[in-house]
């Protein structure tokens with residue numbers, strides 16, 4: 001699905017991850033106040049989620065972020081990958097000067113703020129949206145990379161991308177990438193669309209779009225009349241070789 005890998009389980013859990021900046025985890029309402037781990041207990045209160053696997057609240061403890069993460073490590077049963085359990089200091093908050101700089105209009109995190117020219121303004125003003133949280137998260141993520149302009153930009157684009165995804169869930173499709181200069185990378189002749197079928201037409205699956213069953217999303221698609229084959233968009237005729245049709 002575009003930049004996202006999506007996993008669905010038989011008990012209704014959905015995980016979508018872009019491998020870098022965004023993970024969306026959806027659980028059925030039965031799991032309210034019944035989860036544990038890095039994302040907390042799913043009770044709607046973000047203040048009680050810093051619990052280690054042993055049940056210790058590490059809020060405010062030095063190195064709390066790595067202590068929490070270490071406690072929830074899951075070990076590879078094959079022992080192929082070994083995770084470190086290093087405890088590092090929590091990430092220091094950004095200084096005020098840089099915060100102000102990052103929040104300026106049209107600069108990195110500026111699009112998380114409600115302004116007249118912001119394409120996100122209707123979405124940010126939605127009653128179910130916590131606009132301040134997005135601005136804070138953007139500034140935090142970008143500040144972590146201070147000194148590295150390239151990654152700061154990537155972090156800002158990542159936060160805005162997560163914002164766009166949340167707006168989409170509220171029924172608002174926002175065309176923001178050009179304005180923010182956050183390109184969406186498509187490969188193999190695919191073209192970007194702000195709202196298209198997340199399923200890909202291939203020789204094996206020529207009706208993927210009509211049978212998709214997933215809502216439209218920001219994604220890369222092959223031009224009409226072509227299929228995605230061997231990593232590139234090709235004319236449908238590629239599916240018929242020497243009179244045989246791929247099945």
Ligand SMILES: [Ca+2]
Pocket residue numbers: 040041042043044045046047048049
């Ligand atoms: Ca909670």
